Amino acid sequence: MNLQVYKFGGASVKDAAGVRNLAYITSQQTKKGLLIVVSAMGKTTNALETLTKTYLAGEPAEGLLQEIAAYHEHIMLDLFKTTNHPVFNEVANLFVEIEWVIEEEPHSDHDFIYDQIVSIGELVSSRIVHAFLKENGGPVQWVDARSLIQTDNTYREGRPDWNKTEELIQKQLLPVLREGAAVTQGFIGGTTENYTTTLGREGSDYSAAIFASCLGASSMTIWKDVPGVLNADPKLFSETQKYDHLHYSEALEMTYYGATVIHPKTIKPLQNAGIPLFVKPFSAPGEAGTRISNDDQLRSIHPAIIVKKNQVLLSLSARDHSFVTEENLSHIFSLFAKWQVKINIMQMSAISFSLCIDMDEQKFGKLKAGLENNYLLKYNAGLELITVRHFNKELTDALSAGKTVLMEQQSRSTAQFVVKQQD
Ligand code: ASP
Numbered sequence: 001m002n003l004q005v006y007k008f009g010g011a012s013v014k015d016a017a018g019v020r021n022l023a024y025i026t027s028q029q030t031k032k033g034l035l036i037v038v039s040a041m042g043k044t045t046n047a048l049e050t051l052t053k054t055y056l057a058g059e060p061a062e063g064l065l066q067e068i069a070a071y072h073e074h075i076m077l078d079l080f081k082t083t084n085h086p087v088f089n090e091v092a093n094l095f096v097e098i099e100w101v102i103e104e105e106p107h108s109d110h111d112f113i114y115d116q117i118v119s120i121g122e123l124v125s126s127r128i129v130h131a132f133l134k135e136n137g138g139p140v141q142w143v144d145a146r147s148l149i150q151t152d153n154t155y156r157e158g159r160p161d162w163n164k165t166e167e168l169i170q171k172q173l174l175p176v177l178r179e180g181a182a183v184t185q186g187f188i189g190g191t192t193e194n195y196t197t198t199l200g201r202e203g204s205d206y207s208a209a210i211f212a213s214c215l216g217a218s219s220m221t222i223w224k225d226v227p228g229v230l231n232a233d234p235k236l237f238s239e240t241q242k243y244d245h246l247h248y249s250e251a252l253e254m255t256y257y258g259a260t261v262i263h264p265k266t267i268k269p270l271q272n273a274g275i276p277l278f279v280k281p282f283s284a285p286g287e288a289g290t291r292i293s294n295d296d297q298l299r300s301i302h303p304a305i306i307v308k309k310n311q312v313l314l315s316l317s318a319r320d321h322s323f324v325t326e327e328n329l330s331h332i333f334s335l336f337a338k339w340q341v342k343i344n345i346m347q348m349s350a351i352s353f354s355l356c357i358d359m360d361e362q363k364f365g366k367l368k369a370g371l372e373n374n375y376l377l378k379y380n381a382g383l384e385l386i387t388v389r390h391f392n393k394e395l396t397d398a399l400s401a402g403k404t405v406l407m408e409q410q411s412r413s414t415a416q417f418v419v420k421q422q423d
């Protein structure tokens with residue numbers, strides 16, 4: 001059987017036209033063996049995040065829930081024409097689960113609450129997509145990802161138990177796919193106690209890769225609102241170039257440095273299983289897009305520019321102005337590990353250690369307090385980290401021209417600089 005995994009992000013299913021286009025794209029494919037993984041519709045995850053924050057702050061959140069429900073009802077009405085369609089009930093029942101949560105006083109495990117609320121976005125969108133495909137095509141089943149992707153109970157960042165997940169997918173999903181297509185959710189999983197977890201923001205790509213890998217799929221396709229993987233973000237640069245092919249390692253590096261086109265955890269499982277990944281334009285499904293695979297000849301490539309905004313540059317030195325020692329570094333790294341703060345770039349000098357991280361107000365507050373106990377801390381916020389893979393001097397000069405460069409680093413294939421944010 002030709003097993004294929006198609007992933008559709010929030011932008012692809014943001015309205016009724018998007019759902020119709022999804023149906024068109026999947027109709028071009030033999031139904032048997034096709035797994036469709038969907039994200040929450042449009043900006044629903046952000047909206048559910050706001051709702052959760054509001055509720056946890058002790059403020060009324062019912063109005064926000066009504067807005068989210070109304071947005072989905074509008075799409076359903078467009079697709080199904082009548083509120084008598086059973087999908088309206090299915091969706092209403094899912095939103096009731098949020099109502100139940102927000103009627104109670106919040107308890108202390110905020111990450112747990114977040115996952116129980118935010119996961120509803122994917123459950124709702126998969127119900128709507130499933131209902132539409134069922135009416136407009138061949139056999140298709142709705143599948144609950146929470147009973148297949150088994151994670152630990154690290155809420156908001158659930159880590160899959162690969163062995164269990166593979167066993168469940170082989171046992172439960174494969175037989176379904178032998179009969180036809182299936183629709184499931186990205187981004188969510190379940191614990192052994194049947195609680196819902198999420199895999200981290202933008203995690204639907206990762207879900208699709210877990211499914212593809214555990215199924216031994218012949219390919220995975222991410223349908224996006226761009227022509228493929230581009231060498232720069234079209235929102236920031238007017239001239240971009242599409243890669244026809246990329247090696248897994250190059251795609252991995254690009255996502256590591258902050259390219260948002262694919263979730264960073266997506267590539268490795270596919271590379272390990274040798275499953276090619278296609279990134280294709282949702283609006284022009286006939287186009288080739290980008291193929292990411294193991295083909296070694298694809299290594300020499302056009303420079304890629306990756307801009308990470310909202311960075312903070314920290315500079316740490318010993319209180320007595322002595323050298324920064326290995327003991328100091330070891331202590332500093334342990335604090336970063338403890339607060340789960342990823343270091344994007346770092347540099348040593350005799351008396352200081354500088355590093356750049358993403359600004360996350362909450363984590364930063366804790367980290368800063370921890371560091372200030374032992375070190376003199378200076379920092380600059382509102383910066384951007386520009387990374388150029390396969391750089392040339394002309395390009396790096398052009399990118400840094402007229403900007404205040406606060407830190408700079410070059411290796412054989414990668415140039416990076418931290419500058420004041422432009423906008
Ligand atoms: N809906 C989730 C998010 O927006 C997951 C995803 O879209 O990949 O983060």
Ligand code: MG
Pocket residue numbers: 009010011039202
């Ligand atoms: Mg998304």
